[in-house]
Amino acid sequence: xxxxxxxxxxxxxxxxxxxxxxxxxxxxxxxxxxxxxxxxxxxxxxxxxxxxxxxxxxxxxxxxxxxxxxxxxxxxxxxxxxxxxxxxxxxxxxxxxxxxxxxxxxxxxxxxxxxxxxxxxxxxxxxxxxxxxxxxxxxxxxxxxxxxxxxxxxxxxxxxxxxxxxxxxxxxxxxxxxxxxxxxxxxxxxxxxxxxxxxxxxxxxxxxxxxxxxxxxxxxxxxxxxxxxxxxxx
Numbered sequence: 138x139x140x141x142x143x144x145x146x147x148x149x150x151x152x153x154x155x156x157x158x159x160x161x162x163x164x165x166x167x168x169x170x171x172x173x174x175x176x177x178x179x180x181x182x183x184x185x186x187x188x189x190x191x192x193x194x195x196x197x198x199x200x201x202x203x204x205x206x207x208x209x210x211x212x213x214x215x216x217x218x219x220x221x222x223x224x225x226x227x228x229x230x231x232x233x234x235x236x237x238x239x240x241x242x243x244x245x246x247x248x249x250x251x252x253x254x255x256x257x258x259x260x261x262x263x264x265x266x267x268x269x270x271x272x273x274x275x276x277x278x279x280x281x282x283x284x285x286x287x288x289x290x291x292x293x294x295x296x297x298x299x300x301x302x303x304x305x306x307x308x309x310x311x312x313x314x315x316x317x318x319x320x321x322x323x324x325x326x327x328x329x330x331x332x333x334x335x336x337x338x339x340x341x342x343x344x345x346x347x348x349x350x351x352x353x354x355x356x357x358x359x360x361x362x363x364x365x366x367x368x369x370x371x
Contacts, residue, residue: 140174140178142260142263143178144172144174144178144179144181144182145182145185145186145263146262146263147172148163148168148172148179148182148183148186149186149189149191149302152186152191152202152296153297157202158202159202159203159204159205160201160202160204161201161202162195162199162200162201163183163192163195163199163200163201163202164199165179165180165183183200184200186200187200189293189296189299189301189302190203190293190294190295190296190298190299190302191203191296191297191302203296205295205296209295209296210295210296210297210298211351212295213292213293213295213298214292214295214297214298214347214350214351215347215351216288216292217289217292217293217298217347218343218344218346218347218348219344220285220288220289220292221273221276221277221289221343221344221346221347222339222340222341222343222344222347223280223285223340224276224277224279224280224282224285224289224343225276225327225330225331225339225340225342225343226336226337226339226340227280227282227336228276228279228280228331228339229330229331229333229334229335229336229338229339229340230334230336232334233279233331233332234279237275237279238328238331238332240275241272241275241276241328241331242328244268244271244272244275244324245321245324245325245328247264247268248265248268248321248324249321251264251265251268251317251321252314252317252318252321255314256314257313257314257317262313265317265321266300266301266302267301269300269301269320269324270299270300270301272300272324273300276327276331276343277289300350316349319349320346320349320350323342323345323346323349324346326338326342327339327342327343327346330342
């Protein structure tokens with residue numbers, strides 16, 4: 138499992154850096170050789186990256202890098218922020234169930250544990266991404282609006298939009314820590330607003346949370362480089 142997680146992160150970073158270009162096929166054997174691993178973790182990683190929207194099916198069993206533009210990612214992220222903000226407002230207005238609060242606070246505790254040592258370990262990027270995706274899903278699910286969930290899922294299929302896509306590539310660990318620590322502080326504020334049934338505040342904080350992800354992409358030199366290449370090709 139640890140090797141599969143590492144392969145997912147490394148392939149995501151290769152896409153981010155432009156080493157794997159939009160439309161390029163993802164042959165298991167070649168990727169395994171480049172990464173110095175067996176084909177099994179690569180085979181397991183490709184469907185996971187497809188779920189993130191980074192890859193699309195190609196041929197009978199293969200995948201290729203999804204074609205997209207920088208504006209596609211930006212538009213999807215901003216639309217997702219509106220949808221999720223509305224979900225948070227709805228949940229706060231109705232009042233969260235004890236089960237929802239317990240699940241959300243479990244996410245907070247998990248995130249707090251990641252940052253407890255004031256530094257990031259090798260697996261922490263993926264641990265945070267999994268927790269972040271679960272946090273977002275819990276609030277969407279609690280809104281009990283299937284259409285809202287469906288629209289958000291469509292946004293998340295655009296590369297570097299989904300909550301699980303933490304786009305840092307080879308950025309240093311200190312910079313990554315600062316961003317994720319700040320974003321997790323927003324998680325705490327969102328849960329506090331929902332628990333207090335402060336609908337306006339919950340919506341604002343969730344939309345601001347998405348803006349934080351947008352800002353992280355703009356501040357990441359490697360993300361900026363690939364987005365510039367995509368804009369030139371568009």
